[in-house]
Every structure is written in C-alpha cells, then in structure tokens.
Amino acid sequence: MDGHILIIEDEPKMGKILQRVLAREGYEVVFAEDPVEGLNLLRAEPFHVLLTDLKMPKLSGIEVLEQAKAIQPECDVILMTAFASVESAVEAMKKGAFDYLIKPFANEELKILVRRVIETKSLKEENEQLKVQLDQHASFENIIAVSKPMREVLDRVRKVAASEASVLLRGASGTGKEILAVAIHRSSARRNGPMIKVNCGALPETLLESELFGHARGAFTGAVGARKGLFEAAHGGTIFLDEIGEVTPALQVKLLRILQEGEFQRVGESETRKVNVRVIAATNRSLEEAMQAGTFRSDLYFRLNVVPIYIPPLAERREDIPALIEHFLARLQKGEKRPKRAFSPPAFDVMVHYDWPGNVRELENAVEHALVMGEGESLEIPDLPLALQNFHAKRDFADQPVIFDHLTLEEIEKRCILNALRRANNNHTRAAKLLGITRRTLGYRIQKYGLEVAKAKDEEEGPSEKTALSDEER
Numbered sequence: 001m002d003g004h005i006l007i008i009e010d011e012p013k014m015g016k017i018l019q020r021v022l023a024r025e026g027y028e029v030v031f032a033e034d035p036v037e038g039l040n041l042l043r044a045e046p047f048h049v050l051l052t053d054l055k056m057p058k059l060s061g062i063e064v065l066e067q068a069k070a071i072q073p074e075c076d077v078i079l080m081t082a083f084a085s086v087e088s089a090v091e092a093m094k095k096g097a098f099d100y101l102i103k104p105f106a107n108e109e110l111k112i113l114v115r116r117v118i119e120t121k122s123l124k125e126e127n128e129q130l131k132v133q134l135d136q137h138a139s140f141e142n143i144i145a146v147s148k149p150m151r152e153v154l155d156r157v158r159k160v161a162a163s164e165a166s167v168l169l170r171g172a173s174g175t176g177k178e179i180l181a182v183a184i185h186r187s188s189a190r191r192n193g194p195m196i197k198v199n200c201g202a203l204p205e206t207l208l209e210s211e212l213f214g215h216a217r218g219a220f221t222g223a224v225g226a227r228k229g230l231f232e233a234a235h236g237g238t239i240f241l242d243e244i245g246e247v248t249p250a251l252q253v254k255l256l257r258i259l260q261e262g263e264f265q266r267v268g269e270s271e272t273r274k275v276n277v278r279v280i281a282a283t284n285r286s287l288e289e290a291m292q293a294g295t296f297r298s299d300l301y302f303r304l305n306v307v308p309i310y311i312p313p314l315a316e317r318r319e320d321i322p323a324l325i326e327h328f329l330a331r332l333q334k335g336e337k338r339p340k341r342a343f344s345p346p347a348f349d350v351m352v353h354y355d356w357p358g359n360v361r362e363l364e365n366a367v368e369h370a371l372v373m374g375e376g377e378s379l380e381i382p383d384l385p386l387a388l389q390n391f392h393a394k395r396d397f398a399d400q401p402v403i404f405d406h407l408t409l410e411e412i413e414k415r416c417i418l419n420a421l422r423r424a425n426n427n428h429t430r431a432a433k434l435l436g437i438t439r440r441t442l443g444y445r446i447q448k449y450g451l452e453v454a455k456a457k458d459e460e461e462g463p464s465e466k467t468a469l470s471d472e473e474r
C-alpha cells in the first residue's frame with residue numbers, strides 16, 4: 001500500500017526492526033534515531049504517519065507530537081511507550097495523536113494499526129476531493145460560459161474562491177455580477193457560513209450605516225432596541241456589497257476599517273466589535289473616475305481591488321448567447337406540461353445578432369417574454385420584446401456575411417440580394433450581374449422583399465442609383 005512513514009526511536013535496534021517490518025508491507029519508511037533530526041525530516045517532506053517513541057532523552061514523544069502537528073498537521077502520529085501509563089496515553093490522544101501502542105507489541109498489531117491510519121487517510125482525502133468537486137459543480141453548473149472571455153472570468157472566479165481575498169466584480173448591469181458572487185461564496189471554505197447581500201445604492205447613508213454595522217438602543221429616533229448589523233450577521237461567511245460605488249466617503253472610511261482590521265462600532269456605541277467576514281463588492285460604475293473626482297477613496301479602492309474581475313458585456317461574447325438561450329428555455333419551461341418550445345430559426349437569428357444593452361438579464365427577460373406571448377409550436381419574431389422586433393425591422397443585413405445555418409431559403413435570398421446591392425453601390429445592373437440573374441428578376445425580388453439600400457455618396461453614377469424601389473418604379 002502507498003504510504004510514507006517516519007519512525008523516531010532512540011533505540012537503533014528497535015527502530016531498524018520496525019522499519020523492516022513496515023517496509024515489507026510496501027511502505028516507504030524512514031528511520032531517525034534523534035528526534036530533532038526526525039522533526040527536520042518532517043519539515044523537509046510530507047509523511048502520512050509518524051511513529052514515535054514516548055520516552056527519549058532529548059525530546060519526549062509528547063513534545064515530538066506537538067511539534068509534528070505544528071509542522072505537518074496532516075501527518076498522523078502513533079506513540080509507542082513501554083511505560084504504559086494511562087495518563088500519558090490520554091494526554092497524547094488529547095494533543096492529537098491518532099493512537100498509541102504499548103511495548104512490547106506484536107508486529108501484527110503494528111501492521112494493522114498503520115494500515116488503519118493509511119486507509120482512513122485516503123478515505124478522508126477521497127471524501128474531501130469529492131465534496132470540493134460536488135460543491136464546485138453545484139455552484140458553477142448554472143453559469144453559462146462558452147466564450148473565451150467568459151471562460152477566463154470563470155477561471156479567475158474559481159481561483160479566487162479558494163482564497164480569502166476581497167473581490168471586486170465589475171461589469172455593466174445584468175452581466176452576472178451577483179450570480180458570480182454567489183458562486184464564489186458557495187465554492188469557498190465559507191460555504192457553510194452565511195452569505196448576506198446588501199444593495200448599497202438602495203439606502204440613504206445613515207440608514208445604510210446602521211444596516212451594515214447595527215446600532216445601540218436609542219442611537220437615533222426610532223432605534224427602540226439595540227440591533228445587530230449585517231456585518232455581524234455575516235460573521236464566518238461572506239458579505240456581498242452591491243453597487244459599492246454608491247457608498248459615501250464617510251461610510252467608505254468605516255468599510256476600510258472593517259476590511260483592514262475586521263473592526264467596527266455599532267452606531268451610537270463606543271465599544272469596538274470584531275467580525276470575520278469576507279467581502280465581495282460589485283459595481284457597474286468606473287471607480288477610477290470616482291477616485292479622480294474625489295468621491296471614492298483610493299485606499300478603499302486598492303483594498304477591495306485585490307482581485308478584480310471584469311465581466312464583459314454580452315455583445316462582446318456572443319458565443320454565450322445560444323447557450324444562454326438554451327439555458328433559460330430549459331429553466332423557464334421546467335415543470336410545464338405542454339411540449340417544450342424553442343425559437344424558430346429567424347427569431348433565434350435576431351437574438352444572436354441583437355446588441356443586448358441589458359446583457360444577460362435582458363436576454364433572460366426576452367426568453368420569458370417569448371414564452372408568455374408565443375402561441376405557436378415555436379417562438380417567432382413577433383413573440384419577442386419590442387426592442388428586438390424594432391432591431392429586426394431596422395436591421396441591415398448587407399454588412400454581414402451570410403451564414404446559412406438556421407436560415408430559411410427566403411431569408412438567405414434576401415440577404416444575398418442586399419449584399420450584392422451594397423457591393424454594387426445600389427446599381428441594379430451590376431448587382432444583377434453579381435447575382436447571376438436578370439435585372440428584371442432582381443427588380444421583382446427587391447419589390448417582393450421591400451429591400452432598400454442607402455448608396456454611398458462618393459460614388460455617384462447614372463439613373464440606377466436611386467433607392468431600390470424608385471428604380472423599379474421607373
């Protein structure tokens with residue numbers, strides 16, 4: 001079995017026998033006669049088990065145990081004693097020994113005990129790993145990240161979750177700052193502690209202060225009793241300070257103090273209190289500009305910005321759009337009795353190309369809107385919110401390469417014609433040539449689809465360069 005074992009035994013003969021017995025079991029065994037030397041070995045490399053004598057001239061086994069636990073808390077310690085006193089054994093167990101052996105002991109006894117230590121250890125490790133994986137999975141499975149920028153964001157989020165560092169999440173409204181803050185908390189060591197969310201922009205300064213730090217009885221009119229603040233409520237866990245850019249300079253000082261010393265005072269109280277809280281802050285404002293303007297303290301900025309995470313707007317990571325659509329379609333239709341619906345190719349195409357100024361939140365709302373409004377088997381353009389329909393109505397396909405996936409034949413034809421018109425600067429004769437059709441056929445199609453292309457000013461030529469429709473009318 002896999003196992004790295006250190007033996008500290010001042011009697012060389014005894015130590016060598018133990019080494020041989022355990023080595024025969026397949027463990028890698030190191031033997032030190034001198035406890036000080038033994039502890040140095042422990043400092044140099046990891047061991048699974050330390051087997052130490054209790055009575056030794058230089059250091060007692062209890063001292064070895066204490067130091068070993070300080071150097072390598074993960075290493076399990078077994079004590080051996082010829083002077084079996086219940087007290088020393090109890091003391092050893094209290095100080096964190098795994099077990100003890102009373103000399104003389106049979107080889108078999110030693111082998112069984114060591115095997116038990118190692119087996120328990122690997123089981124524990126396996127469990128730990130499984131738990132971390134499960135937690136990470138649970139906290140990240142609902143976050144869509146297909147695009148490279150978003151995968152990089154998630155990568156940073158995973159790394160920062162494992163630490164205790166303050167995090168500043170930045171990104172426009174609806175980009176996913178809150179969902180990431182929750183994921184950080186849930187996959188951090190504080191996952192079993194509370195997570196408290198505060199919207200710093202929603203309350204006036206004095207109210208926000210007493211919300212965050214609590215207040216003494218009678219601290220202000222209406223403060224009938226003393227009250228705990230949200231920082232105290234978040235003790236042992238995480239506090240999420242949303243819209244941190246809205247906090248006034250006076251409150252910023254108090255936040256800085258709690259970030260740096262973990263100390264604060266309730267409003268109307270002189271007693272200093274302590275908490276252990278991790279801070280995750282979020283903002284969609286430029287704190288750099290606020291610093292320049294003198295409305296945001298630079299020391300607080302630097303303290304918060306230990307690990308900055310910037311979430312790009314959805315329009316800069318369009319690869320996420322199809323997956324997000326799928327995600328929200330599945331989530332919003334969960335439990336519905338009727339057959340599952342999806343977007344028709346043209347409606348899907350509109351969504352993929354829209355600018356999404358409201359980012360993921362707007363997309364989520366659009367999916368919900370379509371599900372509520374849609375009456376057919378699939379969700380169509382008229383089922384989309386007005387903003388998307390307007391976008392579609394004004395859409396100029398001529399600038400875009402034609403991608404044939406998920407388009408109807410009619411849609412493809414329309415776009416090919418628009419592209420050709422654009423390239424020919426609206427000259428129908430040239431456009432028809434590019435398309436390999438007669439000018440008459442082109443004119444017919446233009447009218448049928450109601451196509452129109454603005455012409456470039458610098459390329460004035462003949463009568464055919466008026467708008468498409470008027471050209472046809474001529």
Ligand SMILES: Nc1ncnc2c1ncn2[C@@H]1O[C@H](COP(=O)(O)OP(=O)(O)OP(=O)(O)O)[C@@H](O)[C@H]1O
Binds near residue numbers: 361
């Ligand atoms: N990558 C993503 N995967 C899945 N859902 C997401 C993702 N990003 C955001 N969402 C969802 O979009 C909605 C908006 O996200 P969230 O509230 O986290 O944004 P925000 O950045 O905090 O916005 P605001 O600045 O307006 O408060 C939420 O319902 C959230 O679950």
Ligand SMILES: [Mg+2]
Binds near residue numbers: 177178242
């Ligand atoms: Mg938010």
